[in-house]
Amino acid sequence: MKADNFHLDTYLSRIDYEGETANDLATLTKLMQKQLRSIPFENTLVQAGRIPSMVPEDIVDKILYRRRGGYCYEVNGIFSMALTAIGFEWYFAGARPMTYPTRRPKTHMVLIVRVEGREYLSDTGFGGYALRAPMEIVEGEVVQEGDRFRLERVEGEYVLSALVQDVWQRLYGFASVPQEWIEFSLANYFNATHPDTIFTQKKLAIMQTPRGRKILVDNELKLIEEGVLEKSEVDYARALKEHFGLELLSV
Template sequence: MTASNFSLSDYLRRINYNGQTRPDLSTLTALMSAQLQSVPFENTEVQAGRIPSLIPEEITTKIIMNGRGGYCYEVNGLFAMALTAIGFEWYFAGARPMFYPSRRPKTHMVVIVTIEGKEYLCDTGFGGYGIREPLEVVDGNITVQNGDTFRFELLNGEYVLYSLVNGEWAPQYGFALVPQEWIEFSLANYFNATHPDTIFTQKKLAVMQTPNGRKILVDDTLKVIENGVIKEESIEYSQALSEYYNLSV
């Protein structure tokens, strides 16, 4: 995954990262954390009635040059460009969202990175209860990341990611360790941007992680979670975008 206008140095400035750029786990962890805390997960394009572009050059322009965010294909696509530039071994995988009341198609996209024979789930574009760092894909693996707890369960050939939410394990999405081409996500992108039953067409969203929590904006309600403490307030969506995410509608 690359783009003619992608520059690793520009990307690193965008995510406020000045550490090592080696294809190892420590670099991968630092890069993912930095992007999650700098590039918001947001759906302003969809809410404006537009279908987000999957052209790599346009993703680069939107997020790096114009300082915006995006949803999974865009932000994970950008992350993959950085992985390619550094020399990581990786592939895209389709994931099935599990927070809907009924079974869904695999409309989410994740990145699987292989380091020293181990496969790690990376995801910079899931939102509220997404992982904070790379997570080794192993059945039964339970990991605590900055106070958030996750586990994997292998069910019917798919690894299901669970998050511990209010003391209960909540399934987030399931995926198989099967590489998918970038072009395969074009239909899922169209579905997420246009179907009336998707969360992206129904609600205005913006999520960004912080060192000890995350900021979650849904329509005109903002939740700021820090060290497990939740503060909720009503705030006009465009105002919250500007004040908390450095974005404009």
């Protein structure tokens, strides 16, 4: 995916990336980790009653120039632009969130990147206890900076799970089937407007740190460092500014 106003140098500065880039796993890993620690997963636009734009130039303006975050289509969208600029081969795929009590449609969007003949799940847009680095799409478990993840085949698809407080939690299921950007337009509308989605129900802001993550859900802030959880009740607007650098949007 491309946008006329996307410039790789601006993106690299936005995520505090230093050094050379190349079409290899080391660069892909560094890019993903830097973005996860710089661009928050957040839904302030949805909470303000607006539908996030799927126009690539609007996403660039929002994330790079207005320095906000976004949810999966936006943050994975900007990530895909950087991958294209560097020369990676990648594609979008639809994923079925498994964090709801009932079966859901495939409204989540993931990125799959091909490096040296292998495919890696490289998702910067799930929030919560999400991947911290690219994960090769093969069955098995990996540990990423202390967090444990598992891929397994279930009914012809891959299912990604995370070990959270010693319990395996399924995050989402996906198939390695390329989808076009435009195919996620309805999913974007659904997530931004349907009363049963977490994005309309909860105020969210999530960002990873080198040793953990910060999770703000309404007035509850979770700070996780090396597996140690600190939970507190906070003023949402103040925590949003202090921990994520974001101002509330007016409704």
